[in-house]
Amino acid sequence: MSLEVAQLSRRFGDAQALRDVSLAVRGGEFVALLGPSGSGKTTLLRVLAGLDFADAGTVRIDGRDMSAVPARERGIGFVFQSYALFRHMSVFENIAFGLRVRPRAQRPTRAEIARRVEALLGRMGIAELARRLPEQISGGQRQRVALARALAIEPRLLLLDEPFGALDAEVRKGLRRWLRALHAELGLTSLFVTHDQEEAMELADRVAVMQAGAVVQFDTPAAILDRPASAFVAGFLGHAARLPARLAADALHFDPLPLPPLPRAALRATPEAEGPAVAFVRSHEWRIRPAAAGEGNATLLHARRSGGQEQLEIDLAGQVIEAEAAPGLLQPGQPCRIEAVTARAYADKP
Incomplete structure (x- = not known):
């Protein structure tokens, strides 16, 4: 029926x-x-x-x-x-x-x-x-x-x-x-x-x-x-990090977080107009590598093994980011460089 x-x-x-x-x-x-x-x-x-x-x-x-x-x-x-x-x-x-x-x-x-x-x-x-x-x-x-x-x-x-x-x-x-x-x-x-x-x-x-x-x-x-239809759906599903952002003509900028901007071509969803935005990045959509002291933009807080991956909690300028990485890549307290591979962005409406 x-x-x-x-x-x-x-x-x-x-x-x-x-x-x-x-x-x-x-x-x-x-x-x-x-x-x-x-x-x-x-x-x-x-x-x-x-x-x-x-x-x-x-x-x-x-x-x-x-x-x-x-x-x-x-x-x-x-x-x-x-x-x-x-x-x-x-x-x-x-x-x-x-x-x-x-x-x-x-x-x-x-x-x-x-x-x-x-x-x-x-x-x-x-x-x-x-x-x-x-x-x-x-x-x-x-x-x-x-x-x-x-x-x-x-x-x-x-x-x-x-x-x-x-x-x-x-x-x-x-x-x-x-x-x-x-x-x-x-x-x-x-x-x-x-x-x-x-x-x-x-x-x-x-x-x-x-x-x-x-x-x-x-x-x-x-x-x-x-393809979440809205910021609510993107935030409710998929265990994504919610990040402040700004959409410009060429890229999505994660102001004020110390993250490299994402070119528009790398985004999976974008608002219609440029301006303030909110971005969602899921745990598997991060690129992470160890960094020397003073060269990283983040620090590993905690890691736990889950299947063939490690689930990481990373301090990014005071915001805790959940990410996935190969086992043994980082040790707690170690600096690292983290950047988004892709994101979904929506207009940040008042």
């Missing part, structure tokens, strides 16, 4: 939670809503599910306007951040709940409900947990139960709100891969909320970056990382 959101707005008192949000999601896509806390991600998900309403704009699923369609009739599966499992019900009954509460004319038979639940328990790899209560299973298992409950109604659209937020790092990684494989296997259309950029880049076909209730960029993970 396809999803189209057009000019969606939502206000809570003086707070504008959504600002003219527009998205077009193709059938079978896995889309991430990525942004800091308070950017409107969960509000958008709740409006799509019919758990909240918009002040303006439209939501269409497969071309049908959802404005007058109640949540229970939208055919949407929702997985909450807190799982929202019924504590007094077994795992089996939690999964069966959405089927048992359907109107009598649409409710499957008891045998069909049991068949669907048992099939989902097997698919989730938790068949042995059917009779346990939620408090008797782990966080990762609860997440699978919550997902199975959402899938039991055979949704056209699956919505997940911070699905891995309460889990530890190793469990998160395993469940991410499992969820992506399940999405492809079932042919779902899925949207998930996250503030974790690694999670979004690993899972999603496309990512909608949100800021202050608006979608500021919607593209593939590779395109967003390579």
